Amino acid sequence: MHPDVQKILLSEEQIRERVKELGQQISQDYHAREVLVVGILKGAMIFLADLVRNLSVSTYFDFMAVSSYGSGTKSSGAVRILKDLDKSIEGKHVLIVEDIVDTGLTLKYLVENLKSRNPESLKICTLLDKPDRRTVDVQVDYTGFTIPNEFVVGYGLDFDERYRNLPYIAVLKPEVYQG
Numbered sequence: 001m002h003p004d005v006q007k008i009l010l011s012e013e014q015i016r017e018r019v020k021e022l023g024q025q026i027s028q029d030y031h032a033r034e035v036l037v038v039g040i041l042k043g044a045m046i047f048l049a050d051l052v053r054n055l056s057v058s059t060y061f062d063f064m065a066v067s068s069y070g071s072g073t074k075s076s077g078a079v080r081i082l083k084d085l086d087k088s089i090e091g092k093h094v095l096i097v098e099d100i101v102d103t104g105l106t107l108k109y110l111v112e113n114l115k116s117r118n119p120e121s122l123k124i125c126t127l128l129d130k131p132d133r134r135t136v137d138v139q140v141d142y143t144g145f146t147i148p149n150e151f152v153v154g155y156g157l158d159f160d161e162r163y164r165n166l167p168y169i170a171v172l173k174p175e176v177y178q179g
């Protein structure tokens with residue numbers, strides 16, 4: 001275990017099993033259709049890489065990067081696009097792949113933004129959900145794990161750009177956040 005980690009919330013094994021299940025469910029739901037997976041950088045990259053290898057439907061992907069609100073402006077809901085999609089999604093079956101839904105503000109913005117581009121369908125898949133923190137209503141179609149209101153890192157999620165490479169989801173020791 002990494003020395004900065006206080007506890008492992010979700011092990012590699014638990015994540016692998018759940019991602020496999022999600023892949024099967026999504027493959028069933030989309031069956032003969034092609035799915036355009038839209039990964040939200042950077043947090044969702046590892047989840048996306050594992051998820052798409054569990055999809056049996058024809059899949060292609062694109063990426064978006066959005067700025068998360070800075071600390072202290074949590075309720076502003078201001079989201080900025082840092083990197084937009086490469087191609088049009090008009091008429092496509094789009095599946096947004098997110099790392100975590102917290103307040104829901106980022107996802108609400110993304111859904112509204114992508115809906116305005118006229119996809120054939122738009123669904124959301126998130127690895128983690130912290131429902132206690134939700135301030136806006138967003139409908140998530142596929143959720144990996146519902147977790148308590150704790151700040152987590154690993155499997156793509158960072159603290160100050162670190163810990164994304166941990167193969168599990170973990171909570172850090174308090175002294176790490178105090179820097």
Ligand code: 5GP
Nearest residue numbers: 100101102103104105106150151152157158
């Ligand atoms: P929301 O807009 O739903 O409040 O926030 C979503 C974004 O906040 C996520 O995509 C993620 O970047 C960040 N975030 C929220 N909770 C956590 C957490 O527990 N750990 C990490 N590393 N990022 C989080």
